[in-house]
Amino acid sequence: MTDFTSGFWTWFISLTTIASIVFLFVFLLKFSKKRAPGEKSETMGHVWDENLEELNTPLPRWWMYWFLITIVWGAGYLVFYPGLGSYAGTLGWTQVSQLEEETKAANETYGPLYEQFKNTDIEKLAQDEAAIKVGERLFASYCTTCHGSDARGARGFPNLRDDDWLYGGDPEAIKTTIMQGRAGAMPAWAQILSEEDIFNVVSYVEQLANRTVDETHASSGKDIFMKNCAMCHGAEGKGNPMMGAPNLTDDIWLYGGSQKKITESIVLGRNGKMPAHKEFLGEAKVHVLAAYIYSFSK
Ligand code: HEC
Ligand code: HEC
Numbered sequence: 001m002t003d004f005t006s007g008f009w010t011w012f013i014s015l016t017t018i019a020s021i022v023f024l025f026v027f028l029l030k031f032s033k034k035r036a037p038g039e040k041s042e043t044m045g046h047v048w049d050e051n052l053e054e055l056n057t058p059l060p061r062w063w064m065y066w067f068l069i070t071i072v073w074g075a076g077y078l079v080f081y082p083g084l085g086s087y088a089g090t091l092g093w094t095q096v097s098q099l100e101e102e103t104k105a106a107n108e109t110y111g112p113l114y115e116q117f118k119n120t121d122i123e124k125l126a127q128d129e130a131a132i133k134v135g136e137r138l139f140a141s142y143c144t145t146c147h148g149s150d151a152r153g154a155r156g157f158p159n160l161r162d163d164d165w166l167y168g169g170d171p172e173a174i175k176t177t178i179m180q181g182r183a184g185a186m187p188a189w190a191q192i193l194s195e196e197d198i199f200n201v202v203s204y205v206e207q208l209a210n211r212t213v214d215e216t217h218a219s220s221g222k223d224i225f226m227k228n229c230a231m232c233h234g235a236e237g238k239g240n241p242m243m244g245a246p247n248l249t250d251d252i253w254l255y256g257g258s259q260k261k262i263t264e265s266i267v268l269g270r271n272g273k274m275p276a277h278k279e280f281l282g283e284a285k286v287h288v289l290a291a292y293i294y295s296f297s298k
Contacts, residue, residue: 010085015232017084025071032064048160114284117291122171125291135292138285142277155256156272161296168241169297175290179277179283184244188269189228197224204262208237208253244272 041055081089088094117131125131139151146157153159158166166184167177189198197220203213204221226235232245239247246254254272255265277286 010087014084014087016152017078021071021074023181024067028064028067028071031059033058056083114288118284118287122175122287122291122294124294125288126171128291130160131288131291132295135288135295138281138289139292142281143289153294156254157286158230158254158272159252160293161251163297164247164250165241166239166244166246166254168292170292171294173241174293177274178286178289178293179276179278181245182244182272182274184270184272186245186265188267190267193228193266198266201229202226202259202266205237205248205262205266206259208249209257210249 035058041057044056046054078084079089080091083089108194109155113134115246117125117128117134120128120131139147140149143151147153147160148157151160165170165173169175193201200217200221201224203217204219204225206214207218207221224235225233230237231262232240232243233248234240234245237248241247246252251257253261255261255270277289281289
């Protein structure tokens with residue numbers, strides 16, 4: 001508990017807490033006076049709705065006792081647990097130590113299981129029901145924010161269930177993607193190509209995806225494509241998993257396939273980032289996740 005930079009807040013919090021408890025206790029005593037035998041409740045002089053009067057009847061005993069118990073409980077809690085400024089409590093409990101203990105217990109329970117998973121081939125693991133269940137849970141905790149709870153992705157976040165891969169769909173490629181992360185680098189062409197060139201190359205990209213387009217635009221677009229784009233997307237536009245350049249012929253789009261969206265991809269460039277998970281999750285968990293994702297294609 002060294003979060004306080006001066007002693008002031010420690011005193012402020014401790015005194016406010018203790019003063020509140022003492023105040024409540026005194027307040028309770030004041031209103032717990034027994035009535036003298038024969039004494040009647042008197043009105044406090046407050047009347048609502050014509051005849052609803054406030055009387056000075058004492059609080060019920062059982063209610064008072066419950067209140068006392070909570071005060072004693074609270075005082076006890078403050079002795080044993082941290083609650084008064086930087087006072088650590090006699091038990092020495094902290095959130096950090098609890099987390100550490102729970103992590104240690106979890107590692108002891110699941111460590112051997114993960115070790116066994118890690119030593120199994122991803123292809124084989126993808127058929128192991130227990131491993132897939134674990135993978136599903138890991139995916140739900142760490143991957144759904146970006147790839148969606150059904151792993152079908154969203155604009156800019158690839159669908160992991162289709163058999164279309166930016167970086168390759170074999171077990172090792174999937175594992176490398178998750179371990180090391182990936183950074184897609186599609187340059188922006190706004191400063192390099194004229195508007196007309198961009199219009200033409202968009203036509204050619206649409207033709208690659210088997211759409212009917214104006215032939216003259218598409219054929220000038222093809223020249224531009226061969227000069228500027230083929231080195232990454234391949235001469236046939238089928239993509240290159242070495243750099244995550246998408247296949248442009250399959251009509252599956254990471255950033256949307258309308259003419260407007262394709263133009264936007266080319267004009268502005270795209271830089272999708274898949275974060276690395278090696279340090280964060282450790283190799284064993286990544287291994288299970290890779291098997292889970294590989295299992296989609298089975
Ligand atoms: C912060 C968002 C984010 C999180 C979290 C995230 N991903 Fe990704 N992931 C991406 C993006 C973006 C890409 C595409 C990268 C690109 O465009 O080059 C990607 C790509 C991938 C690919 C490659 C797909 C392909 O077609 O080759 C796999 C596999 C993958 N992620 C699995 C996972 C798994 C498993 C997790 C959970 C451990 C995860 N991702 C968590 C954003 C994320
Ligand atoms: C340096 C390599 C490189 C070059 C050169 C390049 N691209 Fe790309 N392109 C990529 C990568 C990588 C992506 C994926 C970006 C991501 O994952 O965020 C991409 C994405 C795209 C997309 C979006 C695809 C989708 O599924 O939404 C289109 C369209 C595209 N490129 C067209 C072109 C055109 C046309 C050219 C030439 C004018 C070109 N690219 C040049 C690497 C390149």
